Amino acid sequence: MKRNIFITGASSGIGKAIAYAFGKNGDNLVLCARRLEKLEEIKKDIESKYDVKVDIYKLDVTVYEEVVSVVKEAVNRNIHIDVLINNAGLALGLDKFQDYSISDMEIMLNTNVKGLLYVTREIIPNMISQNSGHIINIGSTAGMYSYANGAVYCATKVAVRFLSDGIRIDTIDKNIKVTTIQPGIVETDFSEVRFYGDKEKAGNVYKGVEALKPEDIADIVLYSANQPKHVQISDITIMATKQATGFNVHRE
Ligand code: NDP
Numbered sequence: 392m393k394r395n396i397f398i399t400g401a402s403s404g405i406g407k408a409i410a411y412a413f414g415k416n417g418d419n420l421v422l423c424a425r426r427l428e429k430l431e432e433i434k435k436d437i438e439s440k441y442d443v444k445v446d447i448y449k450l451d452v453t454v455y456e457e458v459v460s461v462v463k464e465a466v467n468r469n470i471h472i473d474v475l476i477n478n479a480g481l482a483l484g485l486d487k488f489q490d491y492s493i494s495d496m497e498i499m500l501n502t503n504v505k506g507l508l509y510v511t512r513e514i515i516p517n518m519i520s521q522n523s524g525h526i527i528n529i530g531s532t533a534g535m536y537s538y539a540n541g542a543v544y545c546a547t548k549v550a551v552r553f554l555s556d557g558i559r560i561d562t563i564d565k566n567i568k569v570t571t572i573q574p575g576i577v578e579t580d581f582s583e584v585r586f587y588g589d590k591e592k593a594g595n596v597y598k599g600v601e602a603l604k605p606e607d608i609a610d611i612v613l614y615s616a617n618q619p620k621h622v623q624i625s626d627i628t629i630m631a632t633k634q635a636t637g638f639n640v641h642r643e
């Protein structure tokens with residue numbers, strides 16, 4: 392039987408690459424993001440390439456009522472979610488804590504932490520009742536090494552790791568796996584979002600260094616999800632070759 396893979400933030404970057412990797416692997420997909428038009432293109436393309444079913448939902452993970460209604464609809468359509476990939480996330484701004492706007496802080500917390508809580512809390516009862524499931528949370532090296540001007544984003548990614556660890560403990564008597572994937576520098580729209588659409592500033596982040604590609608992360612997520620039933624990968628950290636800690640990148 393084909394697995395059902397539920398991916399948040401599937402309209403771009405790492406989430407989109409994860410969708411293609413699982414589609415190619417023959418899994419059915421439930422893709423969510425706020426930009427439905429992007430998901431429509433991805434659905435069309437994946438279904439034309441691979442023999443899988445792709446369901447798409449417009450979902451803002453920060454709105455609890457939307458999360459409840461999307462999960463309810465998926466469950467009503469008899470979709471048992473085998474793998475949940477909590478990928479939706481963002482950084483806004485790169486500033487000293489004392490100069491940060493409260494609004495940017497709140498959007499990061501609401502998306503990266505509360506969004507992950509809402510989606511997981513709604514999907515996990517189904518996994519518990521079926522006594523099977525895999526939750527894969529996209530953390531970051533930012534959750535291992537704090538860096539200047541990124542205190543709040545880094546804190547949200549520590550929270551991702553600790554939520555994974557806590558949920559793993561609370562579901563220890565079930566056949567439920569919990570994995571944290573912690574990427575380093577990956578070239579996506581992440582920096583453009585962080586710098587409010589400033590392409591030049593965003594481009595500088597990836598100048599002089601060969602960053603990871605979203606597909607590199609997707610391969611590792613798929614690897615984690617394809618382990619035998621008795622094997623649980625708790626966490627994997629992936630950096631670019633010319634990267635040491637989170638913001639310690641060697642540029643030529
Ligand atoms: P992108 O900006 O390319 O993708 C972010 C995705 O998150 C988009 O699909 C976006 O969809 C979605 N998203 C953002 N806010 C919301 C929301 N409120 N509700 C639903 N979906 C939302 O960046 P990445 O692919 O790089 O980021 C994906 C994840 O990887 C994030 O959690 C990020 O923190 C993490 N990460 C990224 C790294 C990097 O260097 N790029 C390194 C380590 C971790 P839409 O706008 O359509 O809603």
Ligand code: 8X3
Binds near residue numbers: 533575637638
């Ligand atoms: C995204 C990578 O190093 O910009 O999590 O924080 S970094």
